[in-house]
Amino acid sequence: MPYYENAIKKMLPKTYLRQHVAHEIYVALTHFQSLVPMMDKYVYNDGTMKNLMSLTGTIPVMFEDNTYNIPVCLWIEESYPQTAPICYVRPTCEMTVLSGKYISSNGEVMLPYLEEWKNGECDLVSLLQVMVVVFGDFPPVYMHSHPEPEQAPCWLQFHRQAEVLSRTDGSLYLHLASEDDLPFQQENETSC
Template identity: 80%
Template sequence: MSYCEDTIKKMLPKAYVRKHVAHEIYVAATHFKNLVPMMDKYVYNDGTTKDLMSLTGTIPVLFNDKTYNIPICLWIEESYPQTAPICYIRPTREMMIVRGKFISSNGEVEMPYLEEWKNGECDLVTLLQVMAVMFGDFPPVCIQPHSEPEQASCWLQFQRQAEVLSKTDGSFYVSLLREDDQPFQQDNETSC
C-alpha cells in the first residue's frame, strides 16, 4: 500500500513539524517500498510510553551478491529532524539479533550516522541507505538454531554457520552457509 504525503501528514500529531516530516516519510517510503508509516506506542527505557510515528518493514541488503530483506523499525520523535530517529532491528521468529559493532543486544542500531545527526544535513533516505550498506558488511540477524537447545546463544550459532573472511582492502565480511548447502531464499528473505 502506498501512502500520499497528505495521508501521512494527517497521521501525524500537531507536535510534529508535520509538513517536513510527512515529506521525508513519503520520500523514504517511495525509495524503500517495503516500509510502512504508522503511529504506535513507543516504550522508552524508563518504562514511559508515547505515541510516535514509525517506519516499519524491511530494507533490501546486498550480502554475498544476494539481496536479503532485513526487518527494521525507525521511530521518529516529535523533535525530528533536530534529533535522529531511534532505529531497531525487528527480527522475525526465524531470526536472532547478532549483537555487534553497530547493533545492541536489544536490536537498537547504534552507528555514526545517527550519533552525528545534523538537522539539515541528515535525512531518512540517506539513513536507510547507510543502514543497508552497513548491514551488508555487518549482518544484524542470523537464522534461529533449530537443532540447538533453546539457550544456545546467537553468537555461538552465528560462529558455527559463518566464516569471517577478509577482503583485499583490509575490511572483513561474513560468509554464511546453510546446513544443507542450498542457497538462501532471496525474495522476502527472513534469514541471512
C-alpha cells in the same frame, strides 16, 4: 502535495513538524517500498510510553551476492528533524539479533550517522541507505539454520491450550498442558 504524502501528514499529531516529516517519510517510501508508516506506542528505557510515528518493514541488503530483507523499525520523535530517529532491527521468529559494532543485544541500531545527526544535513532516505550499506558489511541478524525438532513453532510456544475446570469442592482451576501434552502437577496449577 501528493495524496499519500497528505495522508501521512494527517496521521501525524500537531506536535510534529507535520509537513516536513510527512514529506521525508513520503520520499523514504518511494525508495524503500517495503516500509509502512504508522503511529504506535514506543516504550522508552525508563518505562514511559509515547505515541510516535514509525517506519516499519524491511530494507533490502546485499550480503555475499544475495539480497536479504532485514526487518527494521525507525521511531521518529516529535523533535525530529532536530534529533535522529531511534532505530531497531526487529528479527522475525526465525532470526536472531547479531549484536556487534553497530547493533546492541536488544536490536538497537547504533550508527555513527545517528550519533552525529545534524538537522538539515541528515534525513531518512540517507539514514536508510547507510543502514543498507553497513548491514551488508556487518549483518545485524542471522537465520536459525535448523530449528530444534522438539521446539514448537514460534506462534505455538505462547499459545498453549488452557481449560478452566472445576474441583469437587466447587472451586475453579486453570489446566494448562505442558509441552509434552501431559498435565502439570497439581502444585503448578493456578487456582481461581
